Amino acid sequence: MRIDFIPLIVFVCLLFGISEGSAQNVWSSVTADKKSVFVGEPIQVSVTVYTSTWFTTGLDLGNIKVEGAFTVYFRPVSKSFVQNGQNYSGVELIYHVFPFSDDDIEFPALDIEVETPPPGGYKGVKRTVKSKPVAITVKPIPKTFQSSEWLVATNLTVSENWSVNTSEVKVGDVLQRTITRNAAWTVAELIPPTVWDSLPNVSMYPGRSTVDNNKSKTAISAQRTETLRYLFEKEGEVELPEKVYTWFNPYSKKLYKRTLKARTIKVKPNPDLGMLESVRDSLRLQQQKEVAAEEAEEEKPLTILGLSLKQFIIAVLLCLIALIIVFRIIRWLVRYLTARREAYLNSEKFYFHLVLKAMNKDEVSLKNAFYRWIDELQIEEPSVQYFVQKYGANLNINAFELKRTLTKHKLKQLRKNYFNEVRIVIKSNWINP
Structure with missing residues (x-):
């Protein structure tokens, strides 16, 4: 309790x-x-x-x-x-x-x-x-039980299947027997493997067993599936003894059992006995492959995302190096663009663009922007009248009525005339701080 x-x-x-x-x-x-x-x-x-x-x-x-x-x-x-x-x-x-x-x-x-x-x-x-x-x-397990028989579960179901009809067997035939056990309230690792009884005139080749756990929010069950291949080597009757599977219920404190009934198989003669040895070799080779595959899986090295530990570490290091390089490139690019931006905001070109924008505003705003622009230029008298008179010949610009007489084309020509006179070649990306 x-x-x-x-x-x-x-x-x-x-x-x-x-x-x-x-x-x-x-x-x-x-x-x-x-x-x-x-x-x-x-x-x-x-x-x-x-x-x-x-x-x-x-x-x-x-x-x-x-x-x-x-x-x-x-x-x-x-x-x-x-x-x-x-x-x-x-x-x-x-x-x-x-x-x-x-x-x-x-x-x-x-x-x-x-x-x-x-x-x-x-x-x-x-x-x-x-x-x-x-x-x-x-x-410990009670002394009346072997470890190969002991299972604690609340329930157990057992089923078996045969690969071919057991009533039509002749010498050299191979029958595959599959036994599946489902146990409630245990894990697959605790379901003991089946102990197979040896039989006269029959070679037996156990296959690879499979286990699986099934868990919900409130319960757990386990399944173990085992296969055994029988090779019948002589004619006559072969008695397969019954298989008894027991389990202990921890709540009722009682033992229970499931039984697979005994089976008699009548082996008929086969005139082609020469194939018996080749079948035996084939089964032996198949069993060796299954054992090797199981051992390889048990010894399978640790993998992360499909990579070995060494490959994963190398991949992580390469990713870190790539991230460091990308980070440094981004940091350099940010500094470069920031410096370019600061240089532009303190350049003649920036204030010239402000004049272009101010052309859509009132006369006062346009003149203020114009004055701020020519402050960045090297002229004898920083006034609108002087600048227009000296560099605006034939452009018909009235210094007192900029809003009415100044156009973007004329403004750009005015700037060009100034630089031509001071003999400065204007490039597309030129900045004059």
């Missing part, structure tokens, strides 16, 4: 002066539904964090490694309760732990980072809450 420690924890907190009127209260608790289990028997461990306000971000620690056991993370569950008029919010993280040896295990202490606002606030503040470890005693 699971014990709820919430009231006790709240009482202790209040005893030490942590109440709704004082500082914020954040704490954690870790509970297990069992203190002692058999090898392979699941333990539900709940990690719960409480706050006297609320959580501003979700809490998800992911899976947690437990030495000597497989762990499966299920889901977070929101919780709340009221104590002495104070509301408390909580998040419970549910794990199931499956010990795979008879050594005692320990669910580790955790440093849990949460975000929760202080009383009266609304912005989350990061807090680190420490949880205590939980020790669990693991009982």
Whole structure:
């Protein structure tokens, strides 16, 4: 029976002066539904964090490694309760732990980072809450069982399939038998492999087994599929004994079994016995390939995004170098453009463009812009009248009525006449600071 420690924890907190009127209260608790289990028997461990306000971000620690056991993370569950008029919010993280040896295990202490606002606030503040470890005693497999027979599950289904009709078999034929087991509330790694019985006058070639775990928000199941190829080498009857699969239900504390019935196969003679050896060699080669493939997968080096660790490190370094180069180019470009912009804003060309814009405004604005422009030029008398008279011959510009007599074409010609006289060649990108 699971014990709820919430009231006790709240009482202790209040005893030490942590109440709704004082500082914020954040704490954690870790509970297990069992203190002692058999090898392979699941333990539900709940990690719960409480706050006297609320959580501003979700809490998800992911899976947690437990030495000597497989762990499966299920889901977070929101919780709340009221104590002495104070509301408390909580998040419970549910794990199931499956010990795979008879050594005692320990669910580790955790440093849990949460975000929760202080009383009266609304912005989350990061807090680190420490949880205590939980020790669990693991009982060994009962002596009446071999490790190859022991399975803890709440249910087990067994099915088998044959590659061909077993009633029409002759010497040299190969039959492939496939057995699939589905177990509830366990992981595939804990489903023991099938022990095959040896048969006279029959060569057997086990194939590669496949395992799979299926997890939902509230349950987990596992599947193991195994194949065996029978090569019948002599005629006569071959008795395949029944296969019995047992499992222990941790809730009912009882043993159950599923049985695949015995099967008698009548092997007929085959006049072409010369092919028997070639079939045997082919099966042996196929089995070697499957074993090699399985070993290669087990020894498969660590890969990240399809790259070996060395290739990944090189790729990361190249990316960093490329980013540094791009960053430096961008920084140089920004400085260059900034300098160009500052030079332009202090140039004669900039103030000339202001005159062009001011032509769409009133007379006063145009004259002010005109005066500001010629201040950047080297002329004996910086006045509109003098400048127009000296460099505006034949342009019919009235210095007193610029708005009426000045056009953009005339203004550009006026500027050109000035530079021609001072013998400065104007380039398209010329700037005169």
